[in-house]
Amino acid sequence: MTTSWAELMSEIENCSACPLRAGCQRVVPGEGSPTADIMFIGEGPGADEDRLGRPFVGRAGELLTKMIHAIGMERAEVYICNTVKCRPPGNRVPTPEEMAACRPFLRAQVALVRPRIIVLLGATAGRDVLGDGFRVTRDRGKWVEKKGVWIMPTYHPSALLRDETLKRPAWEDFKQVRVKARELLGG
Numbered sequence: 001m002t003t004s005w006a007e008l009m010s011e012i013e014n015c016s017a018c019p020l021r022a023g024c025q026r027v028v029p030g031e032g033s034p035t036a037d038i039m040f041i042g043e044g045p046g047a048d049e050d051r052l053g054r055p056f057v058g059r060a061g062e063l064l065t066k067m068i069h070a071i072g073m074e075r076a077e078v079y080i081c082n083t084v085k086c087r088p089p090g091n092r093v094p095t096p097e098e099m100a101a102c103r104p105f106l107r108a109q110v111a112l113v114r115p116r117i118i119v120l121l122g123a124t125a126g127r128d129v130l131g132d133g134f135r136v137t138r139d140r141g142k143w144v145e146k147k148g149v150w151i152m153p154t155y156h157p158s159a160l161l162r163d164e165t166l167k168r169p170a171w172e173d174f175k176q177v178r179v180k181a182r183e184l185l186g187g
């Protein structure tokens with residue numbers, strides 16, 4: 001599809017493939033290192049992200065940032081994006097059609113970044129990347145390897161804010177990411 005970051009970013013900015021663009025303030029393509037070893041994929045921008053044009057900058061983002069720090073990394077050295085790049089109204093879950101319309105962008109981001117590890121945050125990212133059969137409570141914490149890329153599904157940080165009991169299993173998943181990163185990348 002796309003060959004360069006500049007082209008991809010312009011395609012994302014100018015997309016009108018689904019109705020979400022018409023209802024949001026800013027497009028939130030993603031941010032971080034274009035050559036990151038670890039990529040985090042969330043669901044879609046919320047109100048804060050929509051206002052600032054950056055992913056995971058609200059309450060859930062603060063928690064994600066802390067968890068990234070806790071595994072010894074900085075936001076600037078990973079890549080963070082979402083299944084859909086425009087905010088679904090009222091933070092509803094993106095429809096299968098909206099996800100399908102945005103999927104080529106996510107694929108192109110993965111192809112450009114070429115991460116060794118992908119962390120899927122929540123059920124929507126899980127379904128988008130691993131298919132409709134994905135169930136976060138059943139499938140989180142288990143590595144899936146696809147074409148040499150190690151994929152770790154876990155809970156969405158918003159879920160951890162709603163239900164404190166999910167923090168421990170999510171932390172176990174992040175620790176697995178830290179171990180795999182050391183294994184694959186050294187350090």
Ligand code: URA
Nearest residue numbers: 042043044045055056
């Ligand atoms: N929730 C998400 O899934 N993505 C964001 O960028 C912010 C909150």
